[in-house]
Amino acid sequence: MSTQFEHRPDAPTDASSGARPAPSVPDPAAWPGLDRPPSGPRTAVSALVARRLFAAAVSRLHVTVHGVGDRPLGLGGPAITVHRPEEFFARFGRDALIGFGEAYLTGAWGEGAPGAGAEGSSELGDFLAVLAAEMPTLVPAPLQRARAAVVRRPPKAHENTERQTRGNIAHHYDLSNDLFAAFLDPTLSYSSALFDAPQERAVDGVGELLRAGDPTPDADLESAQAAKIERLLDVTEVGPGTRVLEIGTGWGELAIRAAARGASVHSVTLSTEQQALARQRIEAAGHGAAVDVELCDYRLVDGTYDAVLSVEMIEAVGHEYWSTYFRTIDRVLAPGGRVGIQAITMPHDRMLATRRTYTWINKYIFPGGFLPSVQVLDEVTRADTDLRLTGRLSMGRHYAETLRQWDRRADAAAEEVLGLGFDETFLRMWHFYLEYSRAGFASGYLDVNQLLFTRP
Structure with missing residues (x-):
C-alpha cells in the first residue's frame, strides 16, 4: 500500500x-x-x-x-x-x-x-x-x-503480472472497509448503479445496443444497485443449480443475490479486506454453504461454470492481459454458458492514443488500471476465443449520477473518514477522484456497459 x-x-x-x-x-x-x-x-x-x-x-x-x-x-x-x-x-x-x-x-x-x-x-x-x-x-x-x-x-512495477497484480489491487481496495462503507450504499456496491429509466435501441460501430435514458436525480441508490446486479443475473440466466464464477468479489452483493436464486458461486478476489467482509456478509445472509470466496488470481481459476460474471474488474486487468482474461473465461465456460461483464469503456481512438500513458488516476487511485473500448473487447474475443459479443446496455449517465451521490455521501462523512486516520489531503484527493470520474461520464467521454458474451 x-x-x-x-x-x-x-x-x-x-x-x-x-x-x-x-x-x-x-x-x-x-x-x-x-x-x-x-x-x-x-x-x-x-x-x-x-x-x-x-x-x-x-x-x-x-x-x-x-x-x-x-x-x-x-x-x-x-x-x-x-x-x-x-x-x-x-x-x-x-x-x-x-x-x-x-x-x-x-x-x-x-x-x-x-x-x-x-x-x-x-x-x-x-x-x-x-x-x-x-x-x-x-x-x-x-x-x-x-x-x-x-x-x-506507466512504471513497470504497475504492470499486472501475476506477481504484481495483488499489490496494485491492495493499493486501493485494501484501504479500509470502513472508508468504503462511509460513502457506499448498504449493498456496498462499488460500481455503476442502474436507475429506473427508459431504454432505446441504437446502433454503433459494433452493432445493436440498448442505451439507458437519463436517470432521475437523487433516485434511490440502493435499489438502483440491486437492479444493476439483477439485470446481469437475468441476462446470464442465473437460477437454481447454475454454477457461477465471479471474477472480482467486491463486498459480496452479487454472490449473495446469485446464491439467493439457487446458484452455487465461486468468487475470486485479490483483496484481503474485501474477502474478509464479503465472507461475513455472505454468512450473515445465510448463503455460506453456496458461496466460496477465494483469494486467487483470475488466471489460476479452474473448474467449469455455466455463467461467468465480472463487474468493473476488467479495468484492472491491463491491456497487455485482455487476451489472457478472455481466454481464461473461454476455458472455464461450460457449453451453452453465458458471460456477463460490466465494463467502463472509452472511445476506441482515445484508447489507442492513451494506452501507454501514466495518469493521475494510475498514480493515486488505480495503479495498472486502463479502460478498454467496446470495439477492442469485441476484437480480442473474436481473435482469441470462441466468445462473441451478443448483447450490450450503455448506461454512462447512470454512472455520473452514482458518482454524484457517492461524492455527496463522502463529503458528509468527512469527520468519520478523518477519524479513520486519513488526512485532509486524502479528502481532497478522494473528492477530486470522484468528481473527475463523474465528469468523464457526464460529458460522454467515458461510458459503462453491461456486455453479454455467448458462444454461437
Whole structure:
C-alpha cells in the first residue's frame, strides 16, 4: 500500500460540517512531492508553455477561471479559482494532467469563485465535464503529435503480472472497509448503479445496443444497485443449480443475490479486506454453504461454470492481459454458458492514443488500471476465443449520477473518514477522484456497459 494512504494516528479528527477542509501543506512523508512545487529552469519553461495553452483552451470554453490574469477567463459557466498561479502552472507544466490534479490536492486551485465559501460542491465535476467533452481538441494538433515524446509511461512495477497484480489491487481496495462503507450504499456496491429509466435501441460501430435514458436525480441508490446486479443475473440466466464464477468479489452483493436464486458461486478476489467482509456478509445472509470466496488470481481459476460474471474488474486487468482474461473465461465456460461483464469503456481512438500513458488516476487511485473500448473487447474475443459479443446496455449517465451521490455521501462523512486516520489531503484527493470520474461520464467521454458474451 502506498504510504500516502497509511492510517496515521496523528491525523486531524474533525472537519467543518458539509465543507471541504481548508488545504494545509501535505505531509511529505505521506505525500512525497506535494509539500513543495517543482522548480528549476525546465520547470520555468514548461510553466510558461502551460500558462499559454491553458489560457487559450479555457478562453473558448463555457467555464469561468479566476486568478489567472486581470480578468476571468472563459465564456461563463462552472467556476474555479487559481489561488497560487505560479505553483499551478509549475505543476501543470512539469507533469501535465498529473500535475493538474496534484495542484488541486495542494490547494493551488479549487472550485468556485473567490470568496464563494467552502469548497466541496459539485462545481468541480461540472467544470471538469466541460474540459472532458473537449478533450480531443484542447491541445493543438501539432502538439498532440508530439504527445509520445512528453507523456510519462506507466512504471513497470504497475504492470499486472501475476506477481504484481495483488499489490496494485491492495493499493486501493485494501484501504479500509470502513472508508468504503462511509460513502457506499448498504449493498456496498462499488460500481455503476442502474436507475429506473427508459431504454432505446441504437446502433454503433459494433452493432445493436440498448442505451439507458437519463436517470432521475437523487433516485434511490440502493435499489438502483440491486437492479444493476439483477439485470446481469437475468441476462446470464442465473437460477437454481447454475454454477457461477465471479471474477472480482467486491463486498459480496452479487454472490449473495446469485446464491439467493439457487446458484452455487465461486468468487475470486485479490483483496484481503474485501474477502474478509464479503465472507461475513455472505454468512450473515445465510448463503455460506453456496458461496466460496477465494483469494486467487483470475488466471489460476479452474473448474467449469455455466455463467461467468465480472463487474468493473476488467479495468484492472491491463491491456497487455485482455487476451489472457478472455481466454481464461473461454476455458472455464461450460457449453451453452453465458458471460456477463460490466465494463467502463472509452472511445476506441482515445484508447489507442492513451494506452501507454501514466495518469493521475494510475498514480493515486488505480495503479495498472486502463479502460478498454467496446470495439477492442469485441476484437480480442473474436481473435482469441470462441466468445462473441451478443448483447450490450450503455448506461454512462447512470454512472455520473452514482458518482454524484457517492461524492455527496463522502463529503458528509468527512469527520468519520478523518477519524479513520486519513488526512485532509486524502479528502481532497478522494473528492477530486470522484468528481473527475463523474465528469468523464457526464460529458460522454467515458461510458459503462453491461456486455453479454455467448458462444454461437
